[in-house]
């Protein structure tokens with residue numbers, strides 16, 4: 159089959175690889191009908207997530223049709239249409255029972271490596287490094303899906319792929335970001351990053367009752383989308399000092415909660431700070447560039463919540479611990495526990511409360527994945543979200 | 549309740565190579581100090597080494613500083629740093645070559661300083677070589693002694709009754725204990741075990757022994773040991789405790805292997821590799837996977853399932869061809 163493979167820094171190629179096969183009795187094989195490129199894939203593309211190997215099949219946002227099931231699969235049949243959540247979870251361990259699917263205790267066969275870097279191991283993830291399992295991903299014609307009775311959401315409503323695909327990751331992720339903010343009536347939420355994850359965080363914050371949501375980015379076309387299609391007020395941080403603007407927009411209170419939907423490759427308006435983090439990252443004395451997180455912490459109101467849903471891989475520097483401690487802040491974070499959110503969000507889509515397809519700007523062939531990565535990375539051609547068709 | 553004994557056991561299992569490791573840690577600290585100095589004050593370092601006239605030297609020194617910090621990270625950051633001392637030996641060779649050039653190209657007081665620094669580095673090289681060689685020898689010795697002790701614990705999301713029942717069926721063990729090839733129950737409490745030590749050709753061998761269960765308290769404890777005439781003497785115990793407030797079952801395992809004969813000793817040492825505790829931990833993780841999910845979990849990168857040994861040599865995360873599957 160054809161699959162998009164990681165070849166090194168800023169180098170992916172679409173290659174012929176063997177067709178996937180059942181390795182565990184609870185596996186299913188899915189023929190992929192739609193797959194997407196995520197901001198998380200850019201962290202791999204730029205080489206910031208360790209333990210990638212040349213030839214790894216990328217991709218963790220995909221859906222399709224079941225074409226084969228292992229002998230222990232009960233809930234799925236050949237022919238079922240499914241959306242596959244990006245964390246791989248067994249459904250039987252204590253973490254899974256508590257709904258913490260992305261920290262499943264059993265799904266990472268390389269847990270030993272993860273423990274060395276993170277203390278304890280999180281769940282395995284499709285196409286997302288060997289540290290997180292060494293699972294082949296879904297930017298491909300077919301994928302093997304472990305724990306097929308637990309993860310994949312069977313679709314029995316008549317909706318197009320484009321409205322369903324993002325149940326695999328970014329819609330639940332944005333929604334979880336808003337949920338972590340514990341929104342009360344009248345709350346103002348500030349969201350760093352107006353990429354697909356940020357856009358869904360904005361839309362979800364409104365669904366959960368926020369009074370006002372403020373989007374912060376530097377790309378006007380993305381901010382425009384945040385304003386026109388998600389109802390956000392906007393700050394372009396290259397033109398307006400963020401702290402002052404937020405203070406002004408909240409009459410001196412500060413946002414009740416802040417969402418970091420940027421992650422480990424934040425850009426910074428000040429060349430000096432950006433240069434500092436880039437240099438530390440290049441010499442591997444800091445693995446992640448956390449500027450949006452720093453700003454979120456500095457700008458949230460006293461006693462407020464910071465939801466870090468942008469992805470981090472290792473260690474950060476210049477963490478404003480003084481502000482965090484003295485101002486009674488709370489920080490919450492997770493790789494999204496997608497399995498927990500898929501059903502309720504499908505229900506919201508079905509009822510027309512949200513149509514996730516608004517983030518899509520590019521529809522391309524799987525074979526065009528290298529160009530799609532380039533477009534998405536450079537934010538060229540007003541690119542927000544690319545959907546690939548195998 | 550057994551914590552003191554367990555900590556003692558952990559210490560013992562971390563046993564070999566400790567003298568060399570202590571030395572290596574000190575060398576690591578030295579590397580850190582030197583590396584930081586080279587990074588923040590390259591000119592002072594150049595002056596001290598008598599090479600402050602050379603622009604190239606001053607440019608090269610921060611890079612050497614980064615290298616030193618790399619050594620420090622290797623020596624301070626790992627559990628068995630002794631063998632990493634070889635990285636310092638290589639670094640010394642590089643420094644000596646650079647300094648040799650400096651001595652040849654400077655004169656006067658600078659030449660004296662460069663020569664003194666060269667002599668000092670030569671001394672350091674001796675210390676590095678000593679540490680590296682000592683670590684290597686200590687590594688050899690473990691193989692010869694062939695004694696393995698390991699403890700481990702894991703929590704399983706099942707009742708003590710279920711966990712006990714699975715463990716009590718000895719024939720289940722090879723599914724999660726990768727050093728075992730088979731366990732055959734031969735009597736009420738007796739069993740025949742076989743294990744295959746990795747290696748090539750004549751080095752690869754199967755070790756077999758008979759064992760008996762000496763203590764069996766349902767849902768609480770199982771203790772076993774080899775029969776008196778076995779080549780490989782071993783003893784093991786597993787205890788089951790209900791986790792706090794319904795949190796499954798805590799499983800605590802202790803294993804002890806000794807093999808007095810040289811050949812069997814080498815085989816036992818190889819069965820467990822260099823990190824018996826890590827191997828036991830892998831065994832317990834697989835045990836948890838089998839208990840909770842019914843199977844050892846496999847990915848394309850680790851198609852044989854969880855094992856620290858093979859995590860180091862992952863295949864790429866792309867689908868596995870039929871002929872690539874060894875043991876699935």
Ligand SMILES: NC(=O)c1ccc[n+]([C@@H]2O[C@H](COP(=O)([O-])OP(=O)(O)OC[C@H]3O[C@@H](n4cnc5c(N)ncnc54)[C@H](O)[C@@H]3O)[C@@H](O)[C@H]2O)c1
Nearest residue numbers: 197198331351353354355420421424425467468469493494
């Ligand atoms: N927690 C999870 O489960 C999860 C799931 C999916 C994605 N993610 C992460 O979410 C993040 C965003 O993903 P995406 O697909 O939207 O990526 P994206 O690259 O499309 O969007 C990131 C946006 O952040 C903006 N940005 C960069 N630096 C900024 C700064 N200092 N202040 C404000 N905005 C800044 C960029 O201009 C860009 O628009 C990534 O880190 C991704 O890995 C996390």
Ligand SMILES: [Zn+2]
Nearest residue numbers: 196197198327
């Ligand atoms: Zn993603």
Ligand SMILES: [Zn+2]
Nearest residue numbers: 248251254262
């Ligand atoms: Zn689980």
